[in-house]
Amino acid sequence: MQQLTNRSKVVSDKKMTFLEKIYLPAIVKGMAITLKHFFRKKSTISYPEQTRPFSEIYRGQHVLKRDDLGRERCTACGLCAVACPAEAITMISAERKPGEENLYREEKYASTYEINMLRCIFCGDCEEACPKEAIFLTDRIVASEYKRDPFVYGKDILVEPLDPNKRIDVSKRQTESVLKFKQNKRFAHNK
Ligand code: SF4
Ligand code: SF4
Numbered sequence: 001m002q003q004l005t006n007r008s009k010v011v012s013d014k015k016m017t018f019l020e021k022i023y024l025p026a027i028v029k030g031m032a033i034t035l036k037h038f039f040r041k042k043s044t045i046s047y048p049e050q051t052r053p054f055s056e057i058y059r060g061q062h063v064l065k066r067d068d069l070g071r072e073r074c075t076a077c078g079l080c081a082v083a084c085p086a087e088a089i090t091m092i093s094a095e096r097k098p099g100e101e102n103l104y105r106e107e108k109y110a111s112t113y114e115i116n117m118l119r120c121i122f123c124g125d126c127e128e129a130c131p132k133e134a135i136f137l138t139d140r141i142v143a144s145e146y147k148r149d150p151f152v153y154g155k156d157i158l159v160e161p162l163d164p165n166k167r168i169d170v171s172k173r174q175t176e177s178v179l180k181f182k183q184n185k186r187f188a189h190n191k
Contacts, residue, residue: 056172059122059137062115063168064159067105072159073134074113075106083129088119106132113158117142117151127173133182136170 019025045052065073076093094111096104103109126135145151160168181187 054139058139059124061138061140061142062158063136063138065134065136066160070162071103071105072109073105073132074110075108075132076110079129080126080135083125085125086119086121088116089126090114113155115153117153118148136173138168138170
């Protein structure tokens with residue numbers, strides 16, 4: 001049969017010697033490798049006591065931002081869901097009622113907004129697609145869980161707290177070039 005790659009090896013079927021039968025050379029070889037690594041500098045760290053420095057552009061858990069008055073910025077336009085390559089975002093939109101102007105910035109808002117963190121690949125496309133500066137990825141780590149259900153994050157986890165002291169800082173992601181692009185009304189995306 002024609003070989004598709006050159007990775008296959010012909011296996012020898014010669015009889016094993018006495019030493020090979022008792023596996024002694026193989027055990028000694030294995031122990032030597034273990035010993036060699038024993039004295040090398042460790043490449044692991046004792047997390048969570050120790051952490052590694054994060055990249056400036058690390059993309060972790062999302063946040064749904066509020067504006068300066070505490071109103072939710074998301075208008076449930078669905079652009080983030082359309083842009084998401086993993087189809088991780090779902091939402092249900094609702095119309096703002098009179099008297100709710102202090103809760104939602106736009107006339108339409110997301111009554112339900114969910115991100116399935118097991119699907120998400122943290123690409124940041126949702127953030128780039130959002131015309132309302134409503135969704136950002138942050139440097140927070142998505143917590144581990146034992147079951148699948150808790151990984152579907154709803155508004156209770158995604159929307160940032162109302163308390164101005166507990167707001168999520170996304171200034172690292174609002175670089176000058178991003179802000180400049182988002183202010184350019186030439187792009188329909190920014191209108
Ligand atoms: S970061 Fe990427 S994969 Fe995750 S929700 Fe946003 S668009 Fe989807
Ligand atoms: S793109 Fe922005 S405003 Fe539109 S639904 Fe997504 S988070 Fe909300």
